[in-house]
Amino acid sequence: MKTKNIAIYIHIPFCISKCNYCGFYSLPVENACSVLSGNLPSRQKRDIPKDNLSGYAGAVIREFDILNERYGGIFGSNAISLYFGGGTPSLMAADFFERIIGYINKNFSFSSGAEITVEVNPESGDYAKFRALKDMGVNRISIGAQSFNDEVLKFAGRVHAGRDISKCYENARKVGFDNISLDIIMGLPKQSLDILDSDLTAVKGLDPEHISAYMLSIEKGTVFYDQLKKLAEFKPPEKISDVNRNINENKCIECIDGDYSNFYKRNSRCLSNIYNSNSFDENLRNGNLLDDKFDDDDKIAEYFIRCAEFLTGNDYDHYEISNFAKKKRQSRHNLTYWQRGEYIGLGPSASSFLRLSPDAEIRKTNVADLELYLGRISNYEEPVGYIETLTKKDMINEEIFLSLRTALGIKKKRLAEITRQDVVKDLIKHGFLSLSDSKNDSSNLETDPLRRKRKKNYIPICQEKSVILTLKGMMVSNEIFVKLLK
Numbered sequence: 001m002k003t004k005n006i007a008i009y010i011h012i013p014f015c016i017s018k019c020n021y022c023g024f025y026s027l028p029v030e031n032a033c034s035v036l037s038g039n040l041p042s043r044q045k046r047d048i049p050k051d052n053l054s055g056y057a058g059a060v061i062r063e064f065d066i067l068n069e070r071y072g073g074i075f076g077s078n079a080i081s082l083y084f085g086g087g088t089p090s091l092m093a094a095d096f097f098e099r100i101i102g103y104i105n106k107n108f109s110f111s112s113g114a115e116i117t118v119e120v121n122p123e124s125g126d127y128a129k130f131r132a133l134k135d136m137g138v139n140r141i142s143i144g145a146q147s148f149n150d151e152v153l154k155f156a157g158r159v160h161a162g163r164d165i166s167k168c169y170e171n172a173r174k175v176g177f178d179n180i181s182l183d184i185i186m187g188l189p190k191q192s193l194d195i196l197d198s199d200l201t202a203v204k205g206l207d208p209e210h211i212s213a214y215m216l217s218i219e220k221g222t223v224f225y226d227q228l229k230k231l232a233e234f235k236p237p238e239k240i241s242d243v244n245r246n247i248n249e250n251k252c253i254e255c256i257d258g259d260y261s262n263f264y265k266r267n268s269r270c271l272s273n274i275y276n277s278n279s280f281d282e283n284l285r286n287g288n289l290l291d292d293k294f295d296d297d298d299k300i301a302e303y304f305i306r307c308a309e310f311l312t313g314n315d316y317d318h319y320e321i322s323n324f325a326k327k328k329r330q331s332r333h334n335l336t337y338w339q340r341g342e343y344i345g346l347g348p349s350a351s352s353f354l355r356l357s358p359d360a361e362i363r364k365t366n367v368a369d370l371e372l373y374l375g376r377i378s379n380y381e382e383p384v385g386y387i388e389t390l391t392k393k394d395m396i397n398e399e400i401f402l403s404l405r406t407a408l409g410i411k412k413k414r415l416a417e418i419t420r421q422d423v424v425k426d427l428i429k430h431g432f433l434s435l436s437d438s439k440n441d442s443s444n445l446e447t448d449p450l451r452r453k454r455k456k457n458y459i460p461i462c463q464e465k466s467v468i469l470t471l472k473g474m475m476v477s478n479e480i481f482v483k484l485l486k
């Protein structure tokens with residue numbers, strides 16, 4: 001029987017503090033330490049340094065055993081990638097990574113060229129840590145830069161400053177990492193096109209092999225979401241124009257409604273200033289402030305186009321909606337997600353996708369609660385919070401929207417078999433989808449006004465006769481997928 005390929009994700013749910021936009025599961029370090037020192041599995045307990053997070057390794061290792069016992073055939077697989085994500089993996093001591101990598105080495109075989117990534121936050125990327133990671137086989141570093149502008153970073157609740165990014169990056173290079181990715185976010189409060197331009201220039205100056213550029217979305221459970229919700233609940237006692245006048249005069253809304261005292265005082269400024277007064281006015285009137293995006297979608301779309309044009313004009317392939325890479329530097333781990341390859345995720349809130357037989361696929365997500373996770377692990381139970389067996393329809397839908405995320409797209413013939421052709425034609429007609437008839441053929445992209453302007457190397461390498469998202473389509477990809485799904 002053929003040995004299966006598998007990607008492995010380890011979630012590190014610890015951060016110095018919570019960023020205002022972050023919807024990932026993570027705990028501030030102090031809380032995590034107190035949970036860890038009280039709840040780790042007894043078998044591992046003696047290994048836990050009281051205020052050191054490396055004891056978390058014991059729980060993760062035990063989860064590997066539970067998974068293998070529960071699903072069988074996991075040990076012995078080819079590990080094609082290993083990804084330590086978070087949270088903030090770079091908070092962990094080197095022995096954490098050593099124990100996990102050692103355990104994987106013992107129970108899986110790393111395939112040749114396996115990608116081993118550690119996410120690093122700029123403030124915790126020191127030379128010694130990079131040295132240790134490199135020595136134990138880590139070959140890719142992903143740095144959470146987000147922006148190089150100190151005001152944007154501060155407003156986003158990041159703990160690092162712009163200069164920390166370059167220092168961290170240089171440390172990684174000095175140690176010899178030749179595969180570095182930088183994350184940036186577009187649409188953060190206080191950002192402007194000028195700031196984005198200088199962020200992109202700074203990125204170019206560093207010259208990483210890979211860039212992930214995300215459009216900000218405001219998710220439930222984040223500081224930004226709560227603030228927007230309060231704004232939406234706010235009933236101005238006077239006319240909207242009066243609210244705007246106060247905003248324009250930089251006054252806190254507190255000035256006109258005492259019940260909301262102090263809630264704008266975070267960062268000593270009125271949150272409403274992050275919106276221009278017109279869109280605020282309009283959204284307030286339409287009750288749209290709970291939208292999952294910033295109110296000014298046009299602005300974010302402008303950022304996205306600017307960013308895509310800049311990066312593709314500087315030798316990066318736009319190989320997935322939010323991802324750009326130099327030649328052969330696409331993230332192997334993330335490609336597994338988009339290509340529906342199998343992966344296991346360990347740690348609280350981590351997800352797995354397993355193909356138990358050709359027709360039986362499951363997706364599952366662990367509980368997003370460290371204490372609960374450790375308790376389950378301690379009882380030798382699978383720490384699963386949600387599990388589903390995919391139906392045929394689910395599989396087809398996933399095939400459509402995951403394939404379309406990437407520049408390879410989906411074969412035209414295959415799409416014709418699994419979705420409505422009138423919808424596809426309509427989306428092509430309106431410039432959201434495009435046809436690619438041969439490898440590197442740009443002529444088909446001329447129907448896309450946004451792509452027409454791009455430089456030659458902007459054009460993604462497409463499979464023969466494929467359907468791909470245009471730039472315009474990428475900006476509203478979720479809506480496009482909903483139209484195409486069965």
Ligand code: SF4
Nearest residue numbers: 015018019022086087
């Ligand atoms: S460091 Fe990353 S994971 Fe942690 S709170 Fe900030 S964005 Fe979220």
